[in-house]
Amino acid sequence: MLTSSPLNIPLLRGPVPLARVLIRHFLREGDLAVDATCGNGNDTLLMAELVGDSGRVWAFDIQEPAISQTAHKLAQAVLSERVELIQAGHETMAEHVSGDLAAVVFNLGYLPGGDQTVITRPETTMAALVQSLGLLRPGGILAITIYPGHDGGASERRTVDAWATGLSQKEFHPWRMGQLNVPYDAPYFVLIQKAF
Numbered sequence: 464m465l466t467s468s469p470l471n472i473p474l475l476r477g478p479v480p481l482a483r484v485l486i487r488h489f490l491r492e493g494d495l496a497v498d499a500t501c502g503n504g505n506d507t508l509l510m511a512e513l514v515g516d517s518g519r520v521w522a523f524d525i526q527e528p529a530i531s532q533t534a535h536k537l538a539q540a541v542l543s544e545r546v547e548l549i550q551a552g553h554e555t556m557a558e559h560v561s562g563d564l565a566a567v568v569f570n571l572g573y574l575p576g577g578d579q580t581v582i583t584r585p586e587t588t589m590a591a592l593v594q595s596l597g598l599l600r601p602g603g604i605l606a607i608t609i610y611p612g613h614d615g616g617a618s619e620r621r622t623v624d625a626w627a628t629g630l631s632q633k634e635f636h637p638w639r640m641g642q643l644n645v646p647y648d649a650p651y652f653v654l655i656q657k658a659f
């Protein structure tokens with residue numbers, strides 16, 4: 464399937480390409496960033512490219528196949544040096560990560576092509592989201608792609624939406640972005656910027 468035009472214009476079908484447009488906009492050379500759910504490594508790879516040699520990315524996943532798939536992708540792109548891969552739950556983020564982060568990226572749900580019973584859970588997702596806001600620098604972004612359609616996804620949607628809705632207007636700017644001509648339980652995207 465085409466994901467961009469010959470002119471390299473991204474195809475905005477579903478939330479993931481839109482999330483990537485925004486990640487590209489906010490991540491710069493030298494930045495620190497976290498991929499909280501590295502999965503097949505697509506977002507980790509993008510972030511490693513964007514932060515350059517002087518930046519750093521921490522990438523979490525609880526599953527070994529996700530960590531090795533991400534390691535393989537990074538090695539192929541000769542970007543392994545920029546990324547610390549951590550096989551642990553993102554709810555342990557604050558133990559592993561320090562510094563003022565420019566971006567934290569979550570892609571919730573299950574590993575595409577992997578074990579569909581291993582999914583992100585509202586309790587651990589929330590613990591990690593709260594830690595992420597604490598680690599962001601002013602102007603930094605938290606990007607969350609949410610999949611309400613699978614088992615457990617609807618309760619994760621409710622939990623994340625309620626939390627983001629209640630954030631202080633002075634401290635954070637939360638946005639919800641979803642394609643309009645799709646079913647109600649289609650994936651969508653929440654972006655939270657920490658105020659300056």
Ligand SMILES: C[S@@+](CC[C@H](N)C(=O)[O-])C[C@H]1O[C@@H](n2cnc3c(N)ncnc32)[C@H](O)[C@@H]1O
Binds near residue numbers: 502504525529575
């Ligand atoms: C939708 S996939 C991520 C896709 C990935 N961003 C990519 O580009 O391929 C969700 C991932 O979250 C992982 N996961 C589930 N619970 C987790 C947790 N507590 N901490 C970190 N990762 C978790 C799953 O193992 C799965 O690989």
